[in-house]
Amino acid sequence: MDAEALRGHLESLVLAVLEDEPRHGYAVIEAVRERSAGALALNTGSVYPALRRLERDGFVRGSWSLVDGRRRRTYRLTGAGEAELAESRQRWRRFTSVVGGVLGGQGATG
Template sequence: MKAQALHGHLDALLLAVLEGGPLHGYAIIEALRDRSGGTLNLPTGTIYPALRRLERAGYVESSWSTVNGRERRTYHLTGAGQRALTGERSSWQEFSSTVGRFLGGPSASPQAPA
C-alpha cells in the first residue's frame, strides 16, 4: 500500500502502534508492517517526518538512548496522544460505517422504498 493511500490516517496508525509502549523508529516501521500482514511497508522518509509532526503536536515524546553501541531515538505516546488516538478511533468508526453503507456491497446499503 502506498503512503498516499494513507493520507489523513498515518498519524492515527502511528499513535495506535505506540499505544503498546515505547518503540524506536525501525521497530515502529516493523510493527506497521507486521500488524498489517505486510500491506503497510512504508519507507523511513514517510514515517520519520510523521513522528516529528506528532512530536511537535505534543502527541509523542522521544528520547535518545544507546543500544549495543548504536544511538536510537525511542518514541512514546503522551497523554495528549492517547486522547487524540481515542478521538481518531471514534472518527474512524463513524467514517468506516458511513463508507461501508456505499462500498460494503448490495446488502450494506438500505433498500429504497418501492
C-alpha cells in the first residue's frame, strides 16, 4: 500500500500503537507493520519526525534507555495523548464516512 495516502493520519497510527504499551521508534514501525499484516511499511524519515512532533505537542513523553548496548528512546502516551487518540479515532470515522459518502459504490459508510 502506498504510504503516501497516510498523509495526515500517520500520527494517529503512532498514537494507536503506543496505546497498548510504550514503544521506541523502531518498535512503532514494527508494530504498525504487524498490525497491518505488512501492508504499512513506515519509513524512519516519517516516523521519527512524527514522534518528535507528538512529543513537542505533549501527546507522548520519551525517555532514553540502553538495551543490549543500543540506545532507545521509548515513548509513552500522556493523558493528552490518550485524549488526542480518542479524537483521532472520531476524526477518522467522520473522515471515512464523508469520503465514503462522496465516493459512493460499496463501502460508503465508515
